[in-house]
Amino acid sequence: MAENNNAYWSANIRLVTICLVIWALCSYGFAILLRPMLSGIAVGGTDLGFWFAQQGSILVFLALIFFYAWRMNKLDKEYGVDEQ
């Protein structure tokens, strides 16, 4: 039981890490620090970084939370730790 719970927790940590890397990459990366690198990609009169700063990041955050919820609720069942 303890082993199963530890494996479940490691799977959760892995998933959270992946999600937070994407979270940081889109907001701190594309929208701010890496914006100059993306300046060649034009979006509606400006560049991709501006779009990420004012629209894209928020959409990515949304996708991340729903993906995490869906994936975790599945992991709960796989490891038999879901609420009955």
Place this chain on the structure above:
Amino acid sequence: MDQFTLNLLVVGASFALYIGIAIWARAGSTSEFYAAGQGVNPVINGMATAADWMSAASFISMAGLIAFVGYSNSTFLMGWTGGYVLMAMLLAPYLRKFGKYTVPEFVGDRYYSTSARVVAVICLLVISVTYVIGQMTGAGVAFSRFLEVTSTQGLLIASTVVFIYAVLGGMKGITYTQVAQYIVLIVAYTIPAVFISLQLTGNPIPGLGLFSTMPSTGEPLLVTLNGLLTDLGFSEYTTGSNPWLMALFTLSLMIGTAGLPHVIIRFFTVPKVADARWSAGWALVFIALLYLTAPAVGAMARLNITTTMWPNGVEGEAVAVDELPDWFQTWSVTGLLKVEDKNGDGRIQYYNEGGPGMAELAAERGWAGNELVTFNRDILVLANPEIAQLPGWVIALIAAGGLAAALSTAAGLLLAISSAISHDLVKSVFNPNISEKGELLVARISMAFAIALATYLGINPPGFAAQVVALAFGLAAATLFPTLMMGIFSKRMNAPGATLGMVAGLVVTCAYLFTYLGVFFIPGTNMLANSADNWLFGIPPTHFGPIGALINFGVAYAVSSVTAPPPKEIQDLVESVRIPRGAGTALAK
């Protein structure tokens, strides 16, 4: 029907609705008062969380913040939404599994320590009380502008309404009124935005309109805006300042958002751990509806104002004083907007006096300085329906929306404050044997007391009211967020480590803010001038949250590694909050 009657009708109807809901959703037990009986549907909770979260600042000020600065203030958009990713993955599901009612309660139980709990109560009170002052003054101002009462009278009306539904219904009443308030505020925000976007770009979705081509100029909207602004000596809308400071400020807002107790406790109200995960997603959906629209409102309003001031283009003549639109008149009365014909030519020149080459241009064209002397950024949203020439009922809706945003956030904060007092101080520290009925009564009395305090502070705002955002977010980031996170993710973290970490985060963050902004923000008591030369490593006090959080983590880790590990039953508690199974038993406790 005149505008005043219309405002009165729409606002009155919305208030009647809130009070009706309060009577229907009375709280009969402490579980209902603190956590709405843990039976709230995740979508409904998401909507209530969105209203809880979006304050007068989000509704009234944010579009203006972006409009007058442009790209650099995207930090608010990302910071105030990105925090939900942290909350959904690092806090909400585990705290829901823990299954109790307040944030200090988790801290106290997890760190098996009354002092840790009391320190958490202190942090919560400092954060929430400072935050609620802004909401109450915001409600007072909204009232006075639309309903022709003084702001003190407005504040008293607002307090009375909150009093009725918060004292009667607790979390249960607040949850369902917040749902109604969300609907009022999002409708009020979206309608003018859609019309403005249609007028300028032909695209009904403002977030898409922002990146569309304007039929009138044949250019993308942002290109037109950039061109106008640079011609008038302002900086480009889409260009930013120091990217590292932007990133740091965004991080500060994100961590602070995730650590705000009045938002965290909303996730205690859903039935299951899985629901807490979904609910965070739904909350962000409802928040995003406003946050994706706000940057479009900002850019389009900036464009509209600039073209209003320069109807013949920047090369042509400026707008004549007697040709200014009617809403200039209406808003001049409030003092939020002021024009002054400095060079006496009967026209109003709006430009940036300090811009590159503007002094020469002004001399050449006979301008004697910028003549749009005052333009408060809050007007952008409040006057939006008038700028877009929408009918009177839309203006009335904006009034109801602004009040809904302020009241819903105030109620959430007041609940966090009162439950910390009745549940974490009275029941846990002073009188553990209090009966269920007794505690419910104490909870209602603390709520009434919190409302009275907030009203008093709203009428007599202390000097630091303007610094509220920096203080609340900085402290939430430096105190509660790291402590909660370590409580879940580190089994080794013990009572001395967590308590000292929280104290260190609190003290260092306050010290840094007080050094530059004055002791308790009293002007003139600051030790160093608040300027970039004096800041430690060039970090402005408003951006200090992540540094405070690092100090909290560091101190907690160092202290815990040289003191005894937590007892076995605490390690078992950590194991249990990590696993969803068994949330039902937590509910029954």
